[in-house]
Structure formats: C-alpha cells, structure tokens
Amino acid sequence: MDIDTECPSCGSRSLLTEGPTHPLMPSSPGCWAIFGELLAREFSDPAYFPLHQLTVDSYAASHPGKPERRATQATGLHLMTLQLFVERGIDARAGPTLHKRMVRHRPSCAGSSRRHCAAG
Numbered sequence: 621m622d623i624d625t626e627c628p629s630c631g632s633r634s635l636l637t638e639g640p641t642h643p644l645m646p647s648s649p650g651c652w653a654i655f656g657e658l659l660a661r662e663f664s665d666p667a668y669f670p671l672h673q674l675t676v677d678s679y680a681a682s683h684p685g686k687p688e689r690r691a692t693q694a695t696g697l698h699l700m701t702l703q704l705f706v707e708r709g710i711d712a713r714a715g716p717t718l719h720k721r722m723v724r725h726r727p728s729c730a731g732s733s734r735r736h737c738a739a740g
Contacts, residue, residue: 624637624650625637625648625649625650626648626659627639627647627648627650627651627683628646628647628648629645629647629651629682629684630647630651630682630683631648632648632650632654633650634648634649634650634651634652634653634654635650635652636648636649636653637649637650639652639653640652642646642683644685644691644694645679645680645683645684645685646683646685646686647683649657651683655675656729658675659672659676662675669671670711670712670713671712672715673701673705673711673712673713673716674702674712674715674716674721676698677699677701677702677705677715678698678700678702678717680694680695680698681695681698681699681702693732697719697722700722701715701719703723704718
C-alpha cells in the first residue's frame, strides 16, 4: 500500500514520505524531490532552461518559510520577479539580473534598532 503525504506549504501530494528538504523553504520530502527532478531536467535539456528562473521563483513563492525578516524578503523578491514575468512579459532569463537590481538598494539593518530589522 502506497502512503502519500501532503506538502505543508503548497499542498501537493506525493508518495515519498522520507528524505531531505530545504532548511528555509518548508516542504514535504516528496515535494522537494519533485522540484529537484524538475531542476535536473532544466539543467540537462537546453530547451527547458529558459524557464529555470520561473520554476525557482514559483517554487520559492509557494514555500515561503517562517514569518521572519529573511523569509519575508526572499518571498517578496520571488513574487516581484514573477509579477514582472507574468504581467510585464519580462523574459525569465533576466531573473538573476532582476534579483540583483532589486536587492542592491535594500536598507541595511546594521546598528539599527528599528523593529522590522530586529526580527530574523
């Protein structure tokens, strides 16, 4: 009898109930394994690679992590990039460049007592 499990973040179901997961993006082992298989396909077949950033941003946005500063910022970054791909038609291959531009001018929390900087 196969036993399936539900991913606590995205709700997908898979048969794999044991295995590694990402430390910052909570998922079931099966969901993480499926994501890994998709990434392997993208890296092994050049026809799929142009969508790689879309895959990564979609997975990360649907597995947001704990409600802390770093996870919130990362999820926001992935959602902003997805918005540019979907609503503005930006080429997904521009994702890494977009991420760098988005974080270039983020506020520093060093030496800050601001409440939003204290968490995470």
